[in-house]
Amino acid sequence: MAIREKYQEIFGSAPEVVAQAPGRVNLIGEHIDYTDGFVLPFAISDVTTVAIGRRDDGKYSIVSMQRPQHKVVVDSLTPLSGEMWARYVLGTIWSLGVEGGFNVLIDGRVPVGAGLSSSAALECSVAVALNDLLGLGKSREDLARVTQRAENDYVGMPCGIMDQSVSLMGHQGSALLLDCRDLSTKDIPFDVASAGLELLIIDTQAHHALVDGGYAERRASCEKAVEVLGITSLRDISVEDYVARKAELDPVTYIRGFHAVTEMKRVIDTVEALAKDDFETVGRLLNESHRSLRDDYTVSCQELDEAVDTARAMGAMGARMVGGGFGGSAIALAKSTLIPTIKEGITQSFSARGFKAPRFFTSLPSEGAHVL
Numbered sequence: 001m002a003i004r005e006k007y008q009e010i011f012g013s014a015p016e017v018v019a020q021a022p023g024r025v026n027l028i029g030e031h032i033d034y035t036d037g038f039v040l041p042f043a044i045s046d047v048t049t050v051a052i053g054r055r056d057d058g059k060y061s062i063v064s065m066q067r068p069q070h071k072v073v074v075d076s077l078t079p080l081s082g083e084m085w086a087r088y089v090l091g092t093i094w095s096l097g098v099e100g101g102f103n104v105l106i107d108g109r110v111p112v113g114a115g116l117s118s119s120a121a122l123e124c125s126v127a128v129a130l131n132d133l134l135g136l137g138k139s140r141e142d143l144a145r146v147t148q149r150a151e152n153d154y155v156g157m158p159c160g161i162m163d164q165s166v167s168l169m170g171h172q173g174s175a176l177l178l179d180c181r182d183l184s185t186k187d188i189p190f191d192v193a194s195a196g197l198e199l200l201i202i203d204t205q206a207h208h209a210l211v212d213g214g215y216a217e218r219r220a221s222c223e224k225a226v227e228v229l230g231i232t233s234l235r236d237i238s239v240e241d242y243v244a245r246k247a248e249l250d251p252v253t254y255i256r257g258f259h260a261v262t263e264m265k266r267v268i269d270t271v272e273a274l275a276k277d278d279f280e281t282v283g284r285l286l287n288e289s290h291r292s293l294r295d296d297y298t299v300s301c302q303e304l305d306e307a308v309d310t311a312r313a314m315g316a317m318g319a320r321m322v323g324g325g326f327g328g329s330a331i332a333l334a335k336s337t338l339i340p341t342i343k344e345g346i347t348q349s350f351s352a353r354g355f356k357a358p359r360f361f362t363s364l365p366s367e368g369a370h371v372l
């Protein structure tokens with residue numbers, strides 16, 4: 001059933017606003033959004049749609065079409081310890097600083113737990129809907145900061161600003177070059193199809209417990225490197241200068257910072273290669289990014305490495321893990337004609353190693369969040 005009709009059925013009136021926001025994949029620029037880096041994600045075609053209406057009793061009633069039996073009704077925006085998906089909604093309302101109660105119906109079509117930012121899609125759909133409904137006049141940059149704050153301070157995940165920004169500011173046909181320092185953006189045309197290529201998304205279906213602690217710990221290492229080196233951010237030091245100052249850092253801090261400074265350079269190199277339709281170089285940079293995330297930043301896992309190695313062995317031009325790591329998805333850039341073989345190869349190798357069966361997606365760069 002369509003979301004407007006479902007809302008009417010559940011809440012007994014028509015919604016006042018309906019908005020949608022997409023998930024994302026990150027082409028390159030991993031774990032550098034929280035160190036002021038440039039990143040190059042794009043919005044995917046899977047979206048979360050929300051229908052919202054005001055209530056006059058000050059309560060918040062949240063229902064997901066995917067879990068209709070778990071209606072969440074609360075009296076206030078005090079951080080919840082319960083249903084995670086409801087916390088993204090309440091956190092966004094809290095972070096927007098708006099008054100009053102709301103009915104919220106969610107139709108979440110971004111695969112959950114696949115590292116495709118279903119949480120950012122939910123936050124951004126709510127933010128865009130309420131910005132419109134309440135005439136808040138907030139810019140996309142404001143909404144990116146609002147939704148990041150919801151996740152950092154309400155949900156308690158110390159994420160950077162990439163996922164929310166691309167969900168809000170991505171455009172069809174382009175990857176988004178996002179400067180995480182000032183949130184300025186540039187659309188970078190990403191037309192793999194005309195080159196006979198496809199970007200395969202491989203959801204390993206692995207979720208390792210390290211996720212939260214491991215993420216925060218790496219972020220802390222980058223902050224430590226900045227402090228010890230007395231620089232403003234890892235963005236402000238070249239790879240050469242960073243390497244020259246190796247002796248000033250303990251080995252773990254050094255190698256994590258090394259990932260950040262080299263990944264920043266790989267993003268710029270990828271943008272240059274895309275301008276020339278040089279997909280061979282893009283593939284090589286994806287491979288280098290994975291090596292760095294696996295060996296230097298140590299955020300990969302067996303399943304991600306297997307997916308990446310198999311994709312490459314079956315002819316992909318490049319492959320790497322995406323997102324926070326320790327599970328979730330990888331991407332592989334390959335000739336479209338090779339995609340079925342690559343999928344088959346990965347499915348077989350996962351089965352041989354006793355891993356959960358992977359899921360595959362593909363997506364062209366799609367439009368960011370908007371009111372419907």
Ligand code: GLA
Nearest residue numbers: 030031159160161162323324
């Ligand atoms: C998660 C976070 C992002 C970003 C990536 C790694 O997706 O939410 O802010 O740090 O990990 O690039």
